[in-house]
Amino acid sequence: MAERAALASLVVALLVLGLKGLAYLLTSSLALLSDALESTVNVAAALLALLAIRFAQRPPDATHPFGHTKAEYFSAVLEGVLVVLAALLIAREALPRLLHPTPLGDLGPGLGLALLASGLNGLLAYVLLREGRRLRSPALTADGYHVLSDVLTSLGVLLGVGLAGLTRLWVLDPLLALLVAGHILLLGLRLVRQSVGGLMDEGLSxxxxxxxxxxxxxxxxxxxxxxxxxxxxxxxxxxxxxxxxxxxxxxxxxxxxxxxxxxxxxxxxxxxxxxxxxxxxxxxxxxx
CATH class of the missing domain: 3.30.70.1350 (Cation efflux protein, cytoplasmic domain)
Structure with missing residues (x-):
């Protein structure tokens, strides 16, 4: 079941990335680009989680008498590192445009596509968190929290970009991108800390x-x-x-x-x- 959930996460992540990428091309919004960049991390994270879960399900053997379950923590650590890198990339793109705001393109279709992507992500986050808790899977749980964070930041971006389009205050676009970057950075650091705790034989709560x-x-x-x-x-x-x-x-x-x-x-x-x-x-x- 964990493997099926991870595979579904990868498929949805690819679909959401395509929708968000198209939304950026239609609008030229840096905030929507930052949202799409986070989705590239979602794709990589979903792939890592799928591979880690497959490896973790191997039975104990002569060299791993306690099993291979810690493989999931490596996936979660890598996911956290990727999230941090995505945050830094978003900040690098946003800072120059903060000084030189750029008008955005046609927002209607782009925001509609981004909203559809957020809906798909919201459903995926619910499934991943439910299955991650039920199966006690760090990889699925980390992926679920990551996707949920993506949903929340996407909704904030949609509201902000819509407000920028109504007010013509284009500086809101890079400001939103920087806020998203800060949120993603905190998420990545939390994922790394939790996963390192598991690798260090952290006890139960x-x-x-x-x-x-x-x-x-x-x-x-x-x-x-x-x-x-x-x-x-x-x-x-x-x-x-x-x-x-x-x-x-x-x-x-x-x-x-x-x-x-x-x-x-x-x-x-x-x-x-x-x-x-x-x-x-x-x-x-x-x-x-």
Whole structure:
């Protein structure tokens, strides 16, 4: 499903790029050009996401015993870098025209095409974010937020360019382009930070850890003495959990093993994609 969503993203990105490029040719609007340039990044990002998801779905092997899920983070990092480069390119084009504003061409058809492109992007962003959260896919989620940002900036550009056409204040066009560039720059930096966090084995959120602890406490009532050294990390749609389980010294090994199996099964059912490792210890290792 993740691969189909990424493929749909690539197809829509190509269509939207064509519509926005035509809108720029009809109007000569630098703001609409900046919007189209961001869509070139969308195409590259969608292609990277598709390739990363295909690679990440490979099963574990001898050299990658934990799987290939971190491949999605490389896609998200590259997407963030591309977004930053697009922002700098837009700023470079906008600054000279800020000093020498240029009248725009026929805005009606161009704005209509840009509005159609934004509608397609809005639908795509909704699908990508929904599937990215459901499948715990960093590549799809990053692509979804990127497309959503494109929708918001496109709507701002449409309003601004329309206002410039009504007032004949052509300086609004490069000003809008610079605002779009600033917004895109912040988005790119955020994507890079989030993706680098995943590559650095960033743990699950405090809310997710609290939910895990609640499940453990519920399942272990009266069956174990303590849980400590709980650690988590995430890698794409997979997450990993490790902790030490202190049991009474008189508990048979077979019973402790059954307890761990039941706990692992309950956690993995409550958190799809979670891999659990439990280290059993006797009560002499109790820390509390």
């Amino acid at each position: 405090p809310e997710e850890v609290a939910r895990i602890q609640a499940v453990i406490a519920r399942e272990l009532q009266g069956k174990a003495l303590e849980v400590h050294d709980l650690r988590t990390r995430k890698a794409g749609h997979r997450a990993f959990l490790e902790f030490h389980l202190v049991v009474p010294g008189t508990m048979p090994v077979a019973e402790a093993h059954r307890l761990c199996d039941r706990l692992e099964r309950t956690l993995e059912e409550a958190f799809p994609g979670l891999a659990v490792t439990i280290h059993v210890e006797p009560e002499s290792e109790r820390k509390a």
